[in-house]
Amino acid sequence: MTEEKISRRRYLKYAAGIAVTAAVAGAAGYIAKPAPPTTPGPTVSTTTPATTASLAEKVLIVAVETDMSNLDPHNSAPSRPSQAAFAMINDTLIEVHRERSKENPDFWLGHNVDLQDPALAERVEWAEDGLSATYYIRKGVKFHDGREVTADDMIWTYERFAGWKAGYGPMYTSAVGYLGTEKVDDYTFRIKFKAKSPMPRKWLALKEFSTVLNSRLVKEKGVTADDPFATTWLRSNDAGCGPYYIELFAPSSEVHFRAFKDYWRGKPPVDKVIFKFVPEAADRVMLLRAGEIDMISPWAWTPRDIPTLRTDPNTVVYETAHFGILQFIPNHTIEPFGEKLVRKALQYAIPMDTILSNVMYGTAVAMKSPLPAGIPTYTDEFYQYKYDLDTAKQLLSQTKYANGFTTDLYHQVGQVDQQQIAEWLASEWGKIGVTVNIKSLPAAAYTELEKSGDMPLHYHVFTPFIPDPYYTFKWTVHSPDTHTSWPLSQHYKNERVDSLIDQYFDSTDEQKRLEASKEIQSITVDELPQFLLTQRKSIVPARKGIRNVTSWYDQCIGRGMNYITKD
């Protein structure tokens, strides 16, 4: 009996002692340890041998908002961090020209796809008839496995791009009238197009359209009879020649990139970059402010966090105007959104200033045209709206909905700013008799419903990757066709608008394009195929001492990582 008593007591004591010791040791170990050094310890890789690290290494840690599960540059719908990851390891034929921001010398802007600098291609020659472009590939550029980049790699890459039906390629190649490629010599190849148009040159600035894959490596490791395009292998393997190669690929958690010492521009200043998946927005902000990470990805911040980061002495917010918009789409086939006066009345009842300050916290500006500001030919001269409930009521009284109506507004779960805007709209529109039922759906259900075109009112975040007015009009105000979706869901049709877009989409006459664009904006600002809501800024929160950050036309954080420096 006594022995049992002792052993039980002893058992409890030991158990408690171990638990307390472990907890204290953990906390003490954490407190006592110096802050994580900029010199990394040895790393473990699932794909490459572990490397040793020197004491002087610079490491940059970027928090991203979703996992990076797919490195394939031709994948149809990669997450933004996946896009950033493949931009890190791949290089492109040309690069969009960067220029230093006037407001901040550490910040660069690469928004204009019409201004292009040589990259893998040291020069490009466009045929007079616009039906082909000849690329002269820089000699001596190495893939990460040491092989040299050749025309054969480019040609195979384009064959894959156009041929993989479930990837991005078919849409892109169809849109630009791509006909195919031909080899001129080992370092020269040509791309052919159906018709002369300003579009191909713009499209070829996109990283998806001009990246190169190591065709020999992919064929050795990834191509099979069932998978001729190595779609499985390229999801998680590196076949690039970019400024960084993958050192550790743990897509559910982080991806480690190591600077490629044989990169043709020279080894990047930052020796190692880590993309760390941090799902919660609040966590990302705390980690940045505490110095545990160096940057937050441009898509991974929420508006309410930015004011705090602007005033924190240890952080810097790189920000500039950009052309990403929050489309607010009414379905013109669902009553009463087919009526112009109703749409105008509702536009007058949008409390824009309140939304910009209380929801967007200065991270967006008001849209004054379906064409975002910053895109060539944009004008706000036709914008007539302001927050005015009396005008809203007066317009509504001229319709059969003078007593109001009820409608449903859909947004995606997790999009806090969209939800808050919806709440403001419900409140303000309620004052003119319009009852708004706010409905939130998870991503899959939202996407499906959006494609079905059955939502009366919903949002869509849209960034015109090609900042061209007619490309943008095609996606925002053109009547539905097989290559666009959001006009599908709004069911707007104006024959004059369609005709102008179709006529000048491929035109090289800049003056006529300008005039037609103004006419389109004049019509659509009046008719409001979509409500004019907010245009988001390009914002990159970072620690002080992180310099030479670039805002790109697609806000891809992985592109241009080779320019970033860390004090």
Place this chain on the structure above:
Amino acid sequence: MALATYVAKRLALIPLILFGVLIIMFVITRMLPGDPAAVRAGGIPDPEILIAIRKEMGLDQPVYVQFVIYLKELASGNLGTAFMTGRPVAEELLFRLPATIELGLVSEFIALIIGFPLGIISAIKRDTIWDHLSRLFGVLGVSIPNYYLGLLGIYILFFQLRLLPGPMGRIAILIEPPSHITGLYLVDSVLTLDWDALWSSLAHIALPAMALSFFTMAPVIRITRSSMLEVVSTDYVRTAKAAGIPERQIIFQDILKNAMIPLLTVISFSVGNLIGGVVVIEQVFGWPGVGLFALSSFQANDHNPIQAFVLLSVAAFLIVNLVTDALYGLVDPRIRYG
């Protein structure tokens, strides 16, 4: 022998139960709104591309054909492919499972190591300040949402006080994980004598495990307290006290033993709570486990991971219940099987 037969019978039932769950989940995932092919197609609405993606994903087949294909693959251990990542679901789960198991075990350990003594104190010091505090602690644990508790813990213990590391996963980002043996970083660190990895792993798991443990701690405190109080009022305990047997001996030898049965029940139910809680906590702490994977799969209506996650959860729950039922007989010799 009776116990062995009992366990064998229960084990034999598990595949049948899982098959039933599988049928239900298969149908439900295909009825839910949200086409995973459309999510994978993203901004590309071209119908031809959507058809190509659906074909690649096997979604162009009738549902019963998809089910038969799935069963055939399941028989060979293939849980299908996660559409969003393109990798086999089995591979994804195996990769992530150790993180979740480790988090669950540590949090359960914390819940018991704190909840148990608090329940005992609460019972022994009934209606004193210690009793009230213990019960308040338990109520708070079950009332405050895991999500909020996790964020609050990060804000206070990491951001303000710097007592614990931030939500950066299982180990400091610049420290190499221990060599893989079990996949549980704490265990592998000890086995490989990797003290850097051990301290870092302990520090990183402390906060998420504590946040997760609060929800299961509350019923442990309550049930320990009420079970003990029930036994305290029995004649034999009063007799033991009257006979002068030391209180500590009465508590640990007589009272606790008899209070174990309901406590075991609570522990087995807490596993169910853990499975639900782990999804939220992994999201808050960026913990690379099965829960986080399941959450993103649910949002994308990615059928195969959803099915696999539910099967895994049900299997875990069934096994824990079986173990609990088997332990009843060990704890209480009056219980007989067969």
